[in-house]
Amino acid sequence: MKPTTRMRILDYFRKHQTASVRELSSLLGMTGANIRHHLAVLELNDLIEIVGQRKEGRGRPLHVYGLSRRVLGDGLDKLAGTLLDSWLGGAADERREAGLRSVAERLAGVTDIKVPVMKRLIRAVARLNELHYQARWEASAAGPRLILGHCPYAAIVADHPELCRMDAFLLETRLGPSVEQTAKLQLSDKGLPFCAFLMVGN
Numbered sequence: 001m002k003p004t005t006r007m008r009i010l011d012y013f014r015k016h017q018t019a020s021v022r023e024l025s026s027l028l029g030m031t032g033a034n035i036r037h038h039l040a041v042l043e044l045n046d047l048i049e050i051v052g053q054r055k056e057g058r059g060r061p062l063h064v065y066g067l068s069r070r071v072l073g074d075g076l077d078k079l080a081g082t083l084l085d086s087w088l089g090g091a092a093d094e095r096r097e098a099g100l101r102s103v104a105e106r107l108a109g110v111t112d113i114k115v116p117v118m119k120r121l122i123r124a125v126a127r128l129n130e131l132h133y134q135a136r137w138e139a140s141a142a143g144p145r146l147i148l149g150h151c152p153y154a155a156i157v158a159d160h161p162e163l164c165r166m167d168a169f170l171l172e173t174r175l176g177p178s179v180e181q182t183a184k185l186q187l188s189d190k191g192l193p194f195c196a197f198l199m200v201g202n
Helices: 005-016 021-028 032-044 076-088 093-108 117-130 162-175
Strands: 018-020 048-054 062-067 135-138 145-148 178-187 193-200
Touching: 005 018, 005 021, 005 032, 005 048, 005 062, 018 021, 018 048, 021 032, 021 062, 032 048, 076 093, 093 162, 117 135, 117 145, 117 162, 162 178, 162 193
Parallel strands: none
Antiparallel strands: 018 062, 048 062, 135 145, 145 193, 178 193
């Protein structure tokens, strides 16, 4: 099967790391407009990204493209897991709880305990979404329910289930009342895992 233009572009990045539109245009025998179109599609799919600029002759510096960080990967999950092991690995329960609460409070940002519950919920969801949780809230007979549609720590949560406790502390910091986890990586109707927390005593 003959490789597509986009496959050839990705292969070039794997071998040479970076390229400008001008380089790819020359290499593939295509117009700059055609190359820009293919790069835009690859960028939209988070396969490549602009990694810098380069001066090529006169005029403005040209964008230089390379494989995206998502494609290249990183070691953040290993680093975070190792830091948690080093920091809380052999700690007593009280120290672990205090450490997780301290991190949760920092992640929570500004607290709004004195504003009405509805405002607290809206602001808490906004903050959670800044932290990549894909959060929303819904009313239920037992009280407001926070749905976290994405776990930002999915890569390490199996080895570090204490991060779910940290999520509860984060929600308590933002919302005030006690919070109970009612679902942990449960599958939704769409087959996607989610976590849910219930506000108690609001």
